[in-house]
Amino acid sequence: MARYIDKDKLIRNADFKKFYEKKLGKIPKVSRNGLSEVDCKCKFHNDKKPGSFAVDLKTGDYHCFSCGAHGSVVNFIMHEKNITYYESLEELEREVYYG
Numbered sequence: 001m002a003r004y005i006d007k008d009k010l011i012r013n014a015d016f017k018k019f020y021e022k023k024l025g026k027i028p029k030v031s032r033n034g035l036s037e038v039d040c041k042c043k044f045h046n047d048k049k050p051g052s053f054a055v056d057l058k059t060g061d062y063h064c065f066s067c068g069a070h071g072s073v074v075n076f077i078m079h080e081k082n083i084t085y086y087e088s089l090e091e092l093e094r095e096v097y098y099g
């Protein structure tokens, strides 16, 4: 049986700035609307120019204004690595506590 992973606790302890910096290779910068725009290309569609991808550093949610990809940080890992929800929780756990 799979071990229980407390997602809410992980989200509370996660450093989303560090997380996305690592994933995207860019430091997210906070914009006027409170979203943190990342000057980089979306990983989830064939993006031609940077600027369409945004992350919310408070919640860890991401959104692409170009292809509409969006979700939580757990969805991001699922999407990126093509793994299950539970596997991405494990991955996030590693990032948060041992990353």
Ligand SMILES: [Zn+2]
Binding pocket: 042, 043, 044, 045, 047, 064, 065, 066, 067, 068, 069
């Ligand atoms: Zn996109």
